[in-house]
Amino acid sequence: MDKIRKTQGGEKMKGTDIVSSFKKKFGKKLLESKIEQNGKIKYDVVWMKIPKKEIVPAIQQLFTFGTPHFAVISANDYPDKIELVYELSVGWGEKAGEILVNIKTDLAKKDLKIHSICELIPGALISEKEKQELFGVKIVNIPDNRNFFLPQDFKGHPGIKKDKRVDMLEVE
Amino acid sequence: MSEFTLPVGPVHPAFKEPIQFKFKIEGEKIKSVDIDMGYNHRGIERAGMKRNPVQIIYLSERICGICSFSHPFSFSRAVENAVGIEVPERAHYIRTIIAELERLHSHLLWAGVAAHEIGFDTVLYLVWKNREKVMDICESITGNRVHYGVMMIGGVRRDLTEEHCQKLSKAMEYYNETLTAIEDVFLNEKTIKMRTQGIGILSKKDALALSAVGPTVRASGVPKDVRVDQPYAAYADMDVKPIVPEKANGDIFDRVWCRLVEVRQSIQIIDFCLQNIPKGDTLAEKNIVKLLADLSQAEGEGIGRHEAPRGECTHYVVLNKQPNPFTWKARAPTYNNVLPWVPMFKDAEIADIPIISASIDPCIACADRVTIVENNKTKTLNKIDLHKKSIEKSKRLKKCQ
Numbered sequence: 001m002d003k004i005r006k007t008q009g010g011e012k013m014k015g016t017d018i019v020s021s022f023k024k025k026f027g028k029k030l031l032e033s034k035i036e037q038n039g040k041i042k043y044d045v046v047w048m049k050i051p052k053k054e055i056v057p058a059i060q061q062l063f064t065f066g067t068p069h070f071a072v073i074s075a076n077d078y079p080d081k082i083e084l085v086y087e088l089s090v091g092w093g094e095k096a097g098e099i100l101v102n103i104k105t106d107l108a109k110k111d112l113k114i115h116s117i118c119e120l121i122p123g124a125l126i127s128e129k130e131k132q133e134l135f136g137v138k139i140v141n142i143p144d145n146r147n148f149f150l151p152q153d154f155k156g157h158p159g160i161k162k163d164k165r166v167d168m169l170e171v172e
Numbered sequence: 173m174s175e176f177t178l179p180v181g182p183v184h185p186a187f188k189e190p191i192q193f194k195f196k197i198e199g200e201k202i203k204s205v206d207i208d209m210g211y212n213h214r215g216i217e218r219a220g221m222k223r224n225p226v227q228i229i230y231l232s233e234r235i236c237g238i239c240s241f242s243h244p245f246s247f248s249r250a251v252e253n254a255v256g257i258e259v260p261e262r263a264h265y266i267r268t269i270i271a272e273l274e275r276l277h278s279h280l281l282w283a284g285v286a287a288h289e290i291g292f293d294t295v296l297y298l299v300w301k302n303r304e305k306v307m308d309i310c311e312s313i314t315g316n317r318v319h320y321g322v323m324m325i326g327g328v329r330r331d332l333t334e335e336h337c338q339k340l341s342k343a344m345e346y347y348n349e350t351l352t353a354i355e356d357v358f359l360n361e362k363t364i365k366m367r368t369q370g371i372g373i374l375s376k377k378d379a380l381a382l383s384a385v386g387p388t389v390r391a392s393g394v395p396k397d398v399r400v401d402q403p404y405a406a407y408a409d410m411d412v413k414p415i416v417p418e419k420a421n422g423d424i425f426d427r428v429w430c431r432l433v434e435v436r437q438s439i440q441i442i443d444f445c446l447q448n449i450p451k452g453d454t455l456a457e458k459n460i461v462k463l464l465a466d467l468s469q470a471e472g473e474g475i476g477r478h479e480a481p482r483g484e485c486t487h488y489v490v491l492n493k494q495p496n497p498f499t500w501k502a503r504a505p506t507y508n509n510v511l512p513w514v515p516m517f518k519d520a521e522i523a524d525i526p527i528i529s530a531s532i533d534p535c536i537a538c539a540d541r542v543t544i545v546e547n548n549k550t551k552t553l554n555k556i557d558l559h560k561k562s563i564e565k566s567k568r569l570k571k572c573q
Binding site: 036038039040041043045049067069070071072074075076077085087089091092093094095096097098100102121122123124125126127147148150151 | 209210264383490498499508
């Protein structure tokens with residue numbers, strides 16, 4: 001195993017390229033953006049927030065930087081909203097060339113609907129099902145609407161959604 | 173020809189964890205498969221959000237016995253990224269050594285299981301006897317064969333002594349010598365080639381579309397490896413290359429090849445770490461009470477990733493000035509490797525079900541029974557019957573040579 005070369009040849013994609021591209025495409029609809037640098041070899045981690053209606057165009061925009069690799073959709077369960085975090089990466093396959101892109105969007109608790117991204121990334125299906133079953137999010141146009149984690153005939157409060165849930169551990 | 177439905181599971185033929193496959197079959201051919209999970213959802217993330225970050229380290233070890241370093245590694249990195257904790261260099265190297273020992277024993281465990289699935293139990297015993305050495309080393313340097321309890325936010329809880337380094341060095345010499353026999357069997361033996369080449373194919377296009385991870389995606393020709401893409405820990409100091417076959421077919425044989433080459437690579441990485449490990453501290457903050465107090469005042473979010481033996485493991489953490497994290501999301505590699513099973517099973521034979529399902533090295537489980545349903549008539553095959561079918565295919569192919 002050789003020690004890594006200290007200088008890397010060629011121009012690499014940067015987090016700023018992605019944020020600039022999104023600013024150009026979405027203008028004021030890009031609600032928030034920031035770039036962090038993590039790791040010993042500083043690599044870019046991009047965080048952006050968009051309105052939920054723009055989720056499919058946002059994923060589409062990411063394809064202009066090569067095929068994104070989908071990791072997972074995480075969910076922050078706030079009292080009035082659920083914030084979804086779509087974790088993807090572009091520029092993989094090159095030494096220290098990958099950029100982690102996190103696209104966030106807010107869903108008001110009164111209207112937990114969002115469009116599926118499976119048309120662009122079929123591998124997101126299980127993650128979308130998980131958000132439906134465990135957080136009560138409604139994924140519009142999901143290619144397969146059956147439960148995956150919960151029983152098919154399950155009726156009740158979504159698995160780990162925080163509100164209105166009585167925890168067994170908290171019951172005296 | 174009439175179409176049958178063949179449910180396999182929810183206790184699965186290869187691993188002792190619950191999942192159900194519903195195969196549509198015509199004769200011996202699989203036409204399509206439907207996959208159902210959730211028989212054992214533990215709500216572990218919910219449980220984690222009621223514990224402090226240090227307690228979650230030990231909880232995350234319990235997500236998977238084999239990947240019991242990968243999950244706490246990812247979780248700790250997520251917290252460190254959220255808060256901005258700088259891990260000491262020596263701890264980076266110790267983390268890398270243990271992570272690669274885990275890859276070594278995980279890949280050898282898998283190789284034994286794969287051999288068993290095609291009725292090659294001599295190879296199972298050969299590989300698992302070989303695997304004992306790395307388990308002993310893990311026990312020697314961490315105190316346990318699995319569930320090491322060595323990870324801590326900002327470093328590691330145990331340092332490596334000179335004696336540990338010597339043992340590790342000797343163990344790597346042992347593996348460099350003994351792996352040749354294992355490689356020879358897996359890559360040159362006719363029975364293994366017949367049972368793995370051209371079977372369970374995952375094309376590069378499907379692998380990308382379905383976001384597969386680990387050796388499963390690399391065997392399909394996609395150079396995706398977090399250790400290379402975003403180097404961290406000691407991987408940042410060395411020239412690790414993603415293991416991808418030169419002419420990737422995306423079949424089971426390529427997945428076998430990837431894992432065997434990765435075992436060799438792990439030995440090289442451990443050797444590199446032993447030669448270059450710096451002296452110094454192993455923890456950013458030695459006082460856990462102070463660490464927890466600091467974390468309970470911290471605000472931020474972070475993602476921690478690690479290339480586990482089965483593929484990328486990613487954790488997402490949100491801290492909001494409370495003792496417990498506001499959000500903890502853990503995504504294990506198998507989560508992304510479930511959908512790729514669908515194209516792999518298409519047009520395969522029933523006898524190939526065990527080896528195809530095992531080929532992604534899933535973290536799900538072993539079947540107790542298989543039920544064939546035809547016009548309301550039910551025929552039940554147990555685990556032994558299904559395994560027998562696989563062995564019969566190996567024998568049949570041998571006769572045809």
